[in-house]
Amino acid sequence: MRIRLDDFSLKANCAFEAGKVTALIGASGAGKSTFLSALAGFVDCDGGDIRWNGARIQGLPPARRPLATLFQDNNLFPHLTIAQNVGLALGPRLRPLSKDRGPIANALDRVGLAGFDARKPAQLSGGQQSRAALARVLLQDRPIVLLDEPFAALGPGLKRDMLALLRDVILSPERVVIMVTHDPEDARYIADDIAVVADGRVMPPAPVADVLDNPSDDIKLYLGLH
Numbered sequence: 001m002r003i004r005l006d007d008f009s010l011k012a013n014c015a016f017e018a019g020k021v022t023a024l025i026g027a028s029g030a031g032k033s034t035f036l037s038a039l040a041g042f043v044d045c046d047g048g049d050i051r052w053n054g055a056r057i058q059g060l061p062p063a064r065r066p067l068a069t070l071f072q073d074n075n076l077f078p079h080l081t082i083a084q085n086v087g088l089a090l091g092p093r094l095r096p097l098s099k100d101r102g103p104i105a106n107a108l109d110r111v112g113l114a115g116f117d118a119r120k121p122a123q124l125s126g127g128q129q130s131r132a133a134l135a136r137v138l139l140q141d142r143p144i145v146l147l148d149e150p151f152a153a154l155g156p157g158l159k160r161d162m163l164a165l166l167r168d169v170i171l172s173p174e175r176v177v178i179m180v181t182h183d184p185e186d187a188r189y190i191a192d193d194i195a196v197v198a199d200g201r202v203m204p205p206a207p208v209a210d211v212l213d214n215p216s217d218d219i220k221l222y223l224g225l226h
C-alpha cells in the first residue's frame, strides 16, 4: 500500500503473520502511527491494497474492518462506568443487554479487574485504566489488533506487566497483533518479529533477535549505535 500526506509518503509491501506479535519500530516521524491509521481506515491510502486472509479490506469504513485498536490514551469515556466502557465493544449501548453481562464480567476478570465494573475511569489508577482498555479490545474479539504505544504513560515495571498481560490475553493462533513501540527492549520482551519503519518504507517483519542483534544501518542509527 501507499500513503501520501502532504509531503510525507510511506510504502508498505509486507505481510504480518497470525499468532505473532509484531513490533513496529523506527525514528520519530517515520510513519509508524500513520501506517496503523491506514490499516484501521482512519487515513486513506493513495494506492495499493490492504488484504486480510486474501480479502480486500481497503476502502471499508473503519467499523467494518476486522480489527480493534488500542492507542496511548486508552479512549475510555470518563462519564461511563468501566462495565459500560468495556461493553461498548459489543455495540453502542449504554445499558448492556443481559446476555452481555457475562462476557463483560469475564473480560474484566481476565485483565484482573473483577469487581471494578461500577467505577468510573477517574476512580482507577493508570494501570487499571490500561487494563480496562485491554478488556474492551479482548471483548471486541477481532482477528487483527493494532496497538500504538499502548502503555507509554505507565512506569517501566507496570508497562512490562501490561505487555505480559497483553500477550497472554490477546495473542492467539488466529490473531495478528501489531504494536508500535519506541523501546526496542519492549520489542524484545513481547514481540516475535520486528518491522522497521524507515526511509518512507515499512520493511517486512523479521525475527526480533535478527533485527536487534544484527542491526541494519537504519536500526543502528535508530538505536544510536553509529
Ligand SMILES: Nc1ncnc2c1ncn2[C@@H]1O[C@H](COP(=O)(O)OP(=O)(O)OP(=O)(O)O)[C@@H](O)[C@H]1O
Pocket (backbone or CB within 6 Å): 005, 006, 007, 008, 026, 027, 028, 029, 030, 031, 032, 033, 034, 035
Ligand atoms: N494528517 C497529516 N497531514 C500531513 N502530514 C501528516 C499527518 N499526520 C502525520 N503526518 C506526517 O507524517 C509523518 C509520519 O508521522 P507519524 O505520526 O506516523 O510518525 P511516527 O513514526 O508514528 O512518529 P512518532 O514516533 O513520533 O509517534 C510525519 O512527518 C508527520 O508530520
